Amino acid sequence: MLAISKRGQAMPASPIRKLVPYAEAAKKRGTKVFHLNIGQPDIETPSMALDAVRHSDFKVLEYSHSAGNESYRKKLTQYYKKNGIEVSADQIIITTGGSEAILFGFMACLDPGDEVIIPEPFYANYNGFAVAAGVVVKPISSSIETGFALPPIEDFEKAITPKTKAIVVCNPNNPTGYLYSAEEMEILKQIIIKHQLFLFADEAYREFCYEGKHTSAMHLTGVEEHVVLMDTISKRYSACGARIGAFVTKNKTLLDAVMKFAQARLSPPSFAQILGEAAIDLPDNYFDTTKAEYKLRRDTIVKRLNNIPGVFCPNPGGAFYAMAQLPIDDADVFCQWLLEKFSWNNQTVMLAPATGFYSTPGLGKKEVRLAYVLNVASIHLAMDCLEKALEQYALEMK
Amino acid sequence: MLAISKRGQAMPASPIRKLVPYAEAAKKRGTKVFHLNIGQPDIETPSMALDAVRHSDFKVLEYSHSAGNESYRKKLTQYYKKNGIEVSADQIIITTGGSEAILFGFMACLDPGDEVIIPEPFYANYNGFAVAAGVVVKPISSSIETGFALPPIEDFEKAITPKTKAIVVCNPNNPTGYLYSAEEMEILKQIIIKHQLFLFADEAYREFCYEGKHTSAMHLTGVEEHVVLMDTISKRYSACGARIGAFVTKNKTLLDAVMKFAQARLSPPSFAQILGEAAIDLPDNYFDTTKAEYKLRRDTIVKRLNNIPGVFCPNPGGAFYAMAQLPIDDADVFCQWLLEKFSWNNQTVMLAPATGFYSTPGLGKKEVRLAYVLNVASIHLAMDCLEKALEQYALEMK
Numbered sequence A, B: 001m002l003a004i005s006k007r008g009q010a011m012p013a014s015p016i017r018k019l020v021p022y023a024e025a026a027k028k029r030g031t032k033v034f035h036l037n038i039g040q041p042d043i044e045t046p047s048m049a050l051d052a053v054r055h056s057d058f059k060v061l062e063y064s065h066s067a068g069n070e071s072y073r074k075k076l077t078q079y080y081k082k083n084g085i086e087v088s089a090d091q092i093i094i095t096t097g098g099s100e101a102i103l104f105g106f107m108a109c110l111d112p113g114d115e116v117i118i119p120e121p122f123y124a125n126y127n128g129f130a131v132a133a134g135v136v137v138k139p140i141s142s143s144i145e146t147g148f149a150l151p152p153i154e155d156f157e158k159a160i161t162p163k164t165k166a167i168v169v170c171n172p173n174n175p176t177g178y179l180y181s182a183e184e185m186e187i188l189k190q191i192i193i194k195h196q197l198f199l200f201a202d203e204a205y206r207e208f209c210y211e212g213k214h215t216s217a218m219h220l221t222g223v224e225e226h227v228v229l230m231d232t233i234s235k236r237y238s239a240c241g242a243r244i245g246a247f248v249t250k251n252k253t254l255l256d257a258v259m260k261f262a263q264a265r266l267s268p269p270s271f272a273q274i275l276g277e278a279a280i281d282l283p284d285n286y287f288d289t290t291k292a293e294y295k296l297r298r299d300t301i302v303k304r305l306n307n308i309p310g311v312f313c314p315n316p317g318g319a320f321y322a323m324a325q326l327p328i329d330d331a332d333v334f335c336q337w338l339l340e341k342f343s344w345n346n347q348t349v350m351l352a353p354a355t356g357f358y359s360t361p362g363l364g365k366k367e368v369r370l371a372y373v374l375n376v377a378s379i380h381l382a383m384d385c386l387e388k389a390l391e392q393y394a395l396e397m398k
Helices: A006-010 A020-028 A047-054 A070-082 A097-109 A125-133 A153-159 A182-195 A252-264 A270-279 A286-307 A331-340 A376-397 B006-010 B020-028 B047-054 B070-082 B097-109 B125-133 B153-159 B182-195 B252-264 B270-279 B286-307 B331-340 B376-397
Strands: A032-035 A092-095 A115-120 A136-141 A164-170 A198-202 A227-232 A245-249 A321-325 A347-350 A367-371 B032-035 B092-095 B115-120 B136-141 B164-170 B198-202 B227-232 B245-249 B321-325 B347-350 B367-371
Touching: A006 A125, A006 B097, A006 B252, A020 A032, A020 A331, A032 A376, A047 A270, A047 B047, A070 A092, A070 A270, A092 A097, A092 A252, A097 A125, A097 A164, A097 A198, A097 A227, A097 A245, A097 A252, A097 B006, A125 A136, A125 B252, A136 A153, A153 A182, A164 A182, A182 A198, A245 A252, A252 B006, A252 B125, A270 B270, A286 A321, A286 A376, A331 A347, A331 A367, A331 A376, A347 A376, B006 B125, B020 B032, B020 B331, B032 B376, B047 B270, B070 B092, B070 B270, B092 B097, B092 B252, B097 B125, B097 B164, B097 B198, B097 B227, B097 B245, B097 B252, B125 B136, B136 B153, B153 B182, B164 B182, B182 B198, B245 B252, B286 B321, B286 B376, B331 B347, B331 B367, B331 B376, B347 B376
Parallel strands: A032 A347, A115 A136, A115 A164, A164 A198, A198 A227, B032 B347, B115 B136, B115 B164, B164 B198, B198 B227
Antiparallel strands: A092 A245, A227 A245, A321 A367, B092 B245, B227 B245, B321 B367
């Protein structure tokens, strides 16, 4: 019988995108939809970086080196150095988005059936890459009550089995916005030494820390062989469509293995490597403006959320996401209702139900993720919508 | 113990790229290297397509739809229609190069341990994607004596087991240049019906057929659910660095599954989708010039090769590769020797040893693949080098 694979059947739909058909239908009805569901910033991509592509003058759009252009990798070492990360160009493999760096890490460090521990809620697409690689995600739960702090060390130790090969830490965190402290990173270091694990660090939101300093996994000493940085330019330069990321490690054996995966797919996109390379020459204060803007948005959305009766939103220390608990029973149903049944002044809001970010069934049913990627005026309008919606929903559910 | 995965260890190095360090060393010594090892054409990318990117004026480089921009997919249906392929925009998922289309196909149609039949020699990176997906490649051998025609139907039937899920056909073929006839495609159709298999058709070189007409797997009738087209713009527009391809099928269940893999990695590169969309407006005679140029090169290289004593090169009907049998014992050793030990007028030639294109150990040891991606003058110089090299090598080996 002609049938797709079990793996294909097991692939999870994206919780960020699965409500898209309802949003499209709402728009067709003429309803304006505020997109707080997806981390697509409205901040402009730096024009000097876009211009580098627009002013390029090559005649043949060639394959690049499988590891990415050497000139770009060399330049990237300067960027990392400014962030206290000392790496050489040959410890960097340019990837097609952070996505590919994550997939390469799973593929090269874990075999089918091996386990990776990830504090939940977590970036939902880790699930997709785990299914693709045949890897088992073992979640350990962080909770909205503690603002999604790192779960206690005992929870990690309880979850570790002989099949455990790695821990993923996303810092600052997507979806929670939690910023891990230097102390928490030290705890992770002790665990990966004791149990001989890889530490996969997704630091896509490095630049956006509002409470304290960012501690990169690459800052940890004595665990150079264990640490893999899975990076991307998508968020820091508001260049999500570039599809340029990086797989960074000092582990030579691992680099050699990942290079073979990189060679199989030939090369990362050439145009966007030009953009990434140019962006490194942005002035040192470039991120100040962006960060100030995101901080203002965070302050706005968190305040508005906590002012709505029955809503609780811990203050996120970084990234551009907030998790909120709503006075509802089922966020999946509510988020779909927002798009299908609700509008206020011909407007509604699209949120990501949190269940898709939890691996443990039943968790996060009352929670949603909000990406504060719209300007403050739009955030206010979106929060007006949400406030009215919760009132109306409570009445309808009676 | 901290160790990379078995999968990471099992990943094959690219046979096209593994000699790169020797080529780099030769260049550092001041030797000019003619690159016939890799399908990186020297033909210019159409300037109107490059200009579409250079004249773009968006402010934010956003994620595209996970399936690729709708405008591009709609346009692409026109391109396919001109090639006798009737598909709708929602039967196309834009991928990051043909590479990703192949990986998606393996992932969504086969589970770990499942088998895919591929006539060998075959595009070496199929091996890499098979290892990544945990899929077992079952080669059936085609031979240089028959010009690499499709192996007899009995060979397929001998190779089919309950675990067989798909057949891959690359047409015109890389590395052999073989162009499958309509009759051979019909034979494949009978096999996939009888045994309920998927047919993965890699048609990257569709435009470059010098002997007769191209029969696409999408032309086959009554097997719409079975056929998957794995396409790319890399070769037809000389745009390898774009990393834009397409996964095309009429099988709705399969499309739905592949969309989940596509969503996990968010979107294909945005810049290059603009290029791909613009390229569809190239005049209908655009390919005539390119094809004529490749045909001239093919005629040149095949003639030169067959004029060298002891060399045999069947005339390839398509693509831009030729396979040649050389009067040597071990092409891997010889190709490395060409770069490490040989030069003539301070020049040498880089070839791809054919062993990497065969899955059966021991096959292809005397064969090399030559990509005729250089102009005729360079091909003559490269063939001068090869001729001299074989003379000198024979003397040294005595």
